[in-house]
Amino acid sequence: MTSSLIVLDQMPTAHEFYGSYWNQKPFLVRKAIPDPTLDLLIKPDELAGLSMEETARSRMVKTAGEERDWTCAFGPFAEKDFDAAGDKEWSLLVQNVEQFHPDTATLLPCFDFAPRWLMDDIMVSFSAVGGSVGPHIDSYHVFLVQGEGKRHWKIGREAIEDEVYIEGIDLKVLDGGFEGDEVEVTSGDVLYVPPRFGHEGTTLEAALTYSVGFLGPKISELFSGYAQYISEFDELDQRYVGQNLSVSSSGFTLGEQAVSDIKACFDQHLSSANFTQWLVEFFTESSHEDFGIYSEREEMLYDDEFENELQEGASLIKPEYVKFAITASPTGGFCLGFDSQSFTLDERMFPLVQLFMKEEIVNSKTYPDLFKEPAYLEFLLELYNHQALEFLD
Structure with missing residues (x-):
């Protein structure tokens, strides 16, 4: 087994993280998460129980045979599904676990050097021996926290720009894999993987992995989100009336002044205090449809x-x-x-x-x-x- 993966003695400072690793390269920290924190995190039986609930987003991925024939089923699951899964080559993945199991969120302060306002969720996976979701890339930054058990990881050395996926399966598995470093992780170890870096985990001993993901929005999501915000205020959602048009915009022609005025309208909104206020609202929306509704508690105080x-x-x-x-x-x-x-x-x-x-x-x-x-x-x-x-x- 070979590895040139950077291994740190402790979690990086914020200065080290953004200067050397964020969006740049993976790293591994051994025993980064203390045992008292690990003891609070969701356990396999609790995770299985959560995957049986309607509101939880869960998947079960199975592999079979030398050709690694991947299949993926979506929850909610029942006890019979786990009985049928057997004792090897399957993984259960549940998203937004920190919302359902608040003690699992005690992981988050361990990553205060990262932009927690970009934190998407904590996805937790339980995998039996041989369990894997295959070689893949993600659009998000992820810290892979190893709980109980042991896993083998292969981590890419650079971002993959032109990925090719295996056709005919419900998972985005890289066709042909990728080049990378190999490492084994045990309880408390943390791997950081930047976006689009290939990675593949395979379980050596039945394992829990806590994936703390940081996901940025698409530009289209930012535009549409701010547009929706503006539409809720009549004083902001003013109509363009072509106030500076001239003969250059006659007929079907948008003259230079028209284009400039419309750009200026965008600039005016993007440089306003309203835009700044909307940003902090946008980045605190929940990615789960059942959360993030600014709900009042049942027993309010005066x-x-x-x-x-x-x-x-x-x-x-x-x-x-x-x-x-x-x-x-x-x-x-x-x-x-x-x-x-x-x-x-x-x-x-x-x-x-x-x-x-x-x-x-x-x-x-x-x-x-x-x-x-x-x-x-x-x-x-x-x-x-x-x-x-x-x-x-």
């Missing part, structure tokens, strides 16, 4: 109830599975996005928001100014009532 809880010493925390996005506002202060909603906040509130982004507890001791401004409590109550914050047990 101002006096909420303040009394905090006055009596209660602590608030942002669960790891809750995604925030934050950026400076062109009009001053900053914009905070959560669950496709946004808040424009005074810069004085940044230290408070920063505590939540670090998943640290907030109370009158950790943030002495908690009761200084009524706006602080109003903002926290809004987040709490829409399930962005929880009281610490």
